[in-house]
Amino acid sequence: MSNSIFSSSELSMFRLAGLPDFQAGDDLAQSIIATLEANKQSLQQGDILVIAHKVVSKTEGACVELADITPSEEAIELAKQVNKDPRKVQVILSQSKRVVRAMKRPDQEEGVLIAEHKKGYICANAAVDESNADHPGQLILLPEDPDSSAQTLCARLEAHFGCDLGVVISDTFGRPWRLGQTNVAIGLANVPGVMHMAGEVDAFGRPLSVTAPAFGDELAAASGLLMEKSAKAPVIVFRGLSWPKTDSSSRDLIRAHNEDLFR
Structure with a gap:
């Protein structure tokens, strides 16, 4: 896993099949571990899990x-x-x-x-x-502290699989001036919410001054391709990305009120 801006020429993603229906008090981390092992799968260095908030909310009793x-x-x-x-x-x-x-x-x-x-x-x-x-x-409500939930899940999974991982907790939001909904990041562990690329150069060598990809949201949005509401697939695993491990927060993705031109 890189300590600089992410780079990758190849990415794979898969949904974790066979997870149970969750209730308050269930151990979500252990269920993910058990389901991976039942599927003869494992997590690898640099994997990122995007997890639908509803299973987090249900296990935490946020209903x-x-x-x-x-x-x-x-x-x-x-x-x-x-x-x-x-x-x-x-x-x-x-x-x-x-x-x-x-x-x-x-x-x-x-x-x-x-x-x-x-x-x-x-x-x-x-x-x-x-x-x-x-x-x-x-x-169903949002978890009380989605970042803390993501960090706890990530620590449990890293301890079991013995590698560095990232976790994104997602929800589905509409968007101003755009039709349809897409998944966004509401909780982060290790994964940067925003990649600040000022000082880097583009493909033609021109310096970048304001470019800042919303990495957390990009992962969440991509997870929606496999996270169908009817498929009972609340956990998507991304593999192959190189990304900087950070002390991140979902608040990094929220625009400050004094920068809101439409407030």
């Missing part, structure tokens, strides 16, 4: 039941604007620093809430989601 939620007056009023269950809106508010935009078009049955999550991510519904929940009425 709520709508039946247990009593909405506030604020949630009830906001729910009327967007035609959402006020209990779900209450959960969204509990996960948010602020609501950026609440909107419902006439052709929509249910509107959208764009919120700033407690961790700083700007996303729909403060990342509160129902897809791949265990049963109707369950909502």
Whole structure:
């Protein structure tokens, strides 16, 4: 694994097949180890695992039941604007620093809430989601500390396999001015979120001044090619990249408020 900007002429990736359905208290790291061994697979020096946050959230108990939620007056009023269950809106508010935009078009049955999550991510519904929940009425939240979750998982896997690894925890976000959703990095261990390439040169020898690939997000987005919601494939392994091991944080990928031209 390189200590400089990543370079690679070849990359392979595979999804880890055969993982169980996860519940609160399950040992995710041990399940990954056991499934790799059952598949006669192993992890190698420099491998990076991209893990869907929902399995992390489930094992950590970051889920709520709508039946247990009593909405506030604020949630009830906001729910009327967007035609959402006020209990779900209450959960969204509990996960948010602020609501950026609440909107419902006439052709929509249910509107959208764009919120700033407690961790700083700007996303729909403060990342509160129902897809791949265990049963109707369950909502899945982001892990309380996705970076810490990634670091704990990475340390366990490195200790077992005896090599340097990286872990990215991902979620699916929409994007301003672009249609569709893509996976992004919300938790990092060892993997740089952003590669600062100022001072390097391009293919024609011209110096780079502002180029900074979002390496963590690029890995997360690529994982979506194999991480189908219906495939029960929440762990994707990348192999063949050379990358600098860093003390990274998913906050490295969040633009500072004073740099937000559209705030």
